[in-house]
Amino acid sequence: MRLNPVTPELQQRHRRTGWLLALVGAVLLIGSPYLPWAWSDDALDDMTYLFGPSPTQFLGLALGAVLLVCLLAPRLLARVLAGRRARWFAFADGAKAAALGALVFVAVVVVGIAVELGGLVNVRYGGWIALVAALLAVAGTMLLPRDRPATLGGVRSPGWLVISTIAVVMLVTLLLVAYALDEDDPVIFVALLAFVAGVVAVLLKLGVGPWFSSQTARHRGVLVASAFLVAFAFPFTQDGSEANMSIATQVLIFAATALGLNIVVGLAGLLDLGYIAFLGAGAFVAAILSGSAFSAVGWNPPFIVTVLISGVVASLLGLIIGSPTLRVSGDYLAIVTLAFGEIFRLVMINLDGSDGPDLTNGSNGIPGVPDLDLLGFDFGEPHVLLGVEIGRFANYYFLLLLVIALIMVVFANLNRSRIGRGWVAIREDEKAAEAMGVNVFGLKLFAFAGGAFLAGVAGAVRAHHDISVTPDQYIFLESAFLLAAVVLGGMGTIVGVLLGAVLLRLMPEKLRFVDEYRLLIFGALLVLMMRFRPEGLVASRRRQLEFHEDDEELADKVDPTVTRAEGAR
Missing domain, CATH: 1.10.3470 (ABC transporter involved in vitamin B12 uptake, BtuC)
Structure with missing residues (x-):
């Protein structure tokens, strides 16, 4: 069962209109954080400034930028690469995920402002523009035809690129977890979850997720060591x-x-x-x-x-x-x-x-x-480690x-x-x-x-x-x-x-x-x-296919090398 109620015929007929609607929504999403979203600085992290986005508003700007990239990338790649590698990515599906993630994010923020300040009347024009922009983006992306399944998962990449990607992913994870724990406002925490979920959904739709999974299988030791290194470093980010x-x-x-x-x-x-x-x-x-x-x-x-x-x-x-x-x-x-x-x-x-x-x-x-x-180490007493x-x-x-x-x-x-x-x-x-x-x-x-x-x-x-x-x-x-x-x-x-x-x-x-x-x-x-x-x-590929036996698109996405490896376990 598909989430998109628009028929393929309607998508083909109005795809240009849908692309323009989504493009307008993306531009407005990028511009709206520079407008005030709330009447009082008591809501979230002070969204009252003109041309002074708060950290939470920057997250909305990032989702708008991701949507804009998904909309423009096929045309740019088609020109630069003559369309040969542009088909590796499912940009339309990525745009749909980005638009939906932006809508959920903006809705959480708008509702949070209303709850913390006592009504929707406390939401200023910047918040409403962001909400309308997200709705336009969702409506526009629904008119985009579905892409072929992303084939990036089957691309073999050099080891230095995979290891660098692992390092970046782990560093971003550490920063996000530290930021989430330090944040006392629950609405900002929920908005951060919506932002992360939206970005991850985009990466999965574009095929980056399957690519990362297949490539890290060849560098599993590096992945595990990086994960534990990040986990070990976490207490040093908490300032006691x-x-x-x-x-x-x-x-x-x-x-x-x-x-x-x-x-x-x-x-x-x-x-x-x-x-x-x-x-x-x-x-x-x-x-x-x-x-x-x-x-x-x-x-x-x-x-x-x-x-x-x-x-x-x-x-x-x-x-x-x-x-x-x-x-x-x-x-x-x-x-x-x-x-x-x-x-x-x-x-x-x-x-x-x-x-x-x-x-x-x-x-x-x-x-x-x-x-x-344990062995003379008292867990109840504070200790100094690496100067912290x-x-x-x-x-x-x-x-x-x-x-x-x-x-x-x-x-x-x-x-x-x-x-x-x-x-x-x-x-x-x-x-x-x-x-x-x-x-x-x-x-x-x-x-x-x-x-x-x-x-x-x-x-x-x-x-x-x-x-x-x-x-x-x-x-x-x-x-x-x-x-x-x-x-x-x-x-x-x-x-x-x-x-x-x-x-x-x-x-x-x-x-x-x-x-x-x-x-x-x-x-x-x-x-x-x-x-x-x-x-x-x-989930493992095996369990994905168990739950989606009739999904031919998912079966096409399965990397044969991964399937054989799991079958051998």
Whole structure:
């Protein structure tokens, strides 16, 4: 089902008119940031100046410039390259994505001004011109004929160009994340998300996304090293801000847990709605063995031992719940795992010395968990690194980076192994896999135990990071958010799950002003994702074709080398 209701015949007849409308819209979008958008400087980042665009207005200008390039590039390339390479790009589709992204961006800003200042009357003429320009651009691009699929993904590029592109992408990512965390205005944060989504959509339509994916497959080591270098550099951009680093560490804990769940759901295809219990098991074990004054156990082993015990206890719980229940599947498995998550929470509440052994202090949990002291390094004390003071949360941030690196190595190797191929076979067709000699029950059990172990490791770090552990931290809603991160990002992928985890943990922190409607917004986003991109934000080619079996255009886009490589995994 296409979003564009205009018929191809109408597009061919009015394509020149559409191009002119879109061109006018692009020019107005570029010029409108130099006009005032609001009557008061209390809205967003002060959009009251004439010929003085604010940083947010510059984002709208950038979207207008991208739209203008998409409209003019085919003609310029056709002249310069005699049309030979202009067909590599789908410029019309890129223009449509840029126009739609600009409309969403301007609409968010206009609504934000109205909300923060008390009505649409506070939006000045510059904002209305920008909104009309975006509408003109969308209407004009709808009249443009559809392009042939972009073929840039099959172009082989020199190594220096790919490595330089990776460096630029990582640097831009670091700057965007730092800017987003430093921004206190939630409307600006949402507008920034709309801007990034629009630019990414344009790059995907132009074929730059498939090109980047295919080229980085040849330089995967450089990509991974660059990503970790950027992640390592992030605390140095925060100027000692403990608030931002606290959010960042929470994001990493959530991401590490989601990667563990990705083994169960993304690879093995087992719908687990109680996965948060394994994170809680690791956290409670670490808190009990932490030496806290509120712990009923007097043993305080080194943290390395505690981590291993936490992971083993969580994996044993995975075996206990998996052994009797993994002979069922689908909705029945989901119901059983949901019940297990609730049972775990209630058991932790009952281990208060009254209804059961005194281990967890009941609903009060175990407060006063001391900071880690690993090999003489006190995570609770600030340290100076490369001339920059690194606070408590930054210390845990670096530790969690190592944990995520470990989980990524485990996940990648399992995915490439016979075990990973067996999980994928079970996910695709359990009966067929069993008929081909795959040990279905054993691999399911291993997936549950392995995913639980990784969650237990993340839980052990979380206990010391949060200082206290209570049963109410591990409710069903947390399991739902973890599952949503896997589905939203892209099941069976590493980058996709990390991206989904970052979005789902970061957005609630920045959208507290709509606290009552956060779940409604979250549900609406998931519905839109399931409608327009069910394979996730970052999906493998195999899953894209699974969800779009009848899409011949998508099949044509698949790089044969990538398809063969994935088929060999």
